[in-house]
Amino acid sequence: MTYTELTPQMTKDFWDYMSDLYGTKIVSKKDSNFMKVVGSFLSLMRIQDKEKFMSKYTTTIGKTIYVSFDIGETTDKNVLASQISTCVHEHQHVVQYNRGGFDFTLEYVFQHDQRAKLEAEAYSTNIEIYHWYTGKLLDTKVLATKLLDYGCDANDVLVAEKIMNANVKVIKYGGIIHEASKKAIAWLDKNAGTLKKG
């Protein structure tokens, strides 16, 4: 079998596919004044530190995804794989938004227990994509602990870890749980099936 490498173009094509499928708009976070205001608000609400919010996190509001990096502008395969994983994570938030509409936004912003659940779901897509790419699993404790950066408390982290552990067991059985992952993996199987994994 001839293997291919993950390329910048493949990464861009993947983002284009997901964006077209879900009708999302992709915006550079650093160029967005709106994101600067949101960053200040989240900091005020003690949900997330503003500097981290602007530089480390990609953010989805409604159907607009504010990315903190330039898509496909690197040849580092690990970074490209991470960008694909981020794309799926953020589109799972779009799935949540489509499911819950404005209620989703309110729950996410004002209810830390719901926020933990919603992020556990989105982080589980990272596990699904990582498993597709490497055949391995991500550490759920490490992922759950990230929620402390989202204004969640220790109990939220415990709950998120429990949710992700349940998801990991399904993934081990070969299952795909989340809507964005199902679409992503279908595309990846079709367009990157010969990809040299890991």
Place this chain on the structure above:
Amino acid sequence: MFKYVLVALFVSGCMINDCEVADIRCDGNVLQVCGSENEWLNTMDCGSIEPANLNWTCCLKQETCVPKGECK
């Protein structure tokens, strides 16, 4: 009368806070986890997992969804 009101409030309070944080249960074919506000959260609809031909079912013993026949 006041005593009955207090009892009613206590009972309704118990009904709202009906689970311990991180407890797990199956509600039909949906896996639920108890959130930090002591409320059951729907976390996984086993019936929507792919591939669907494995007939995923909620399995309390394994605290997840499993293919039919694997809940041991």
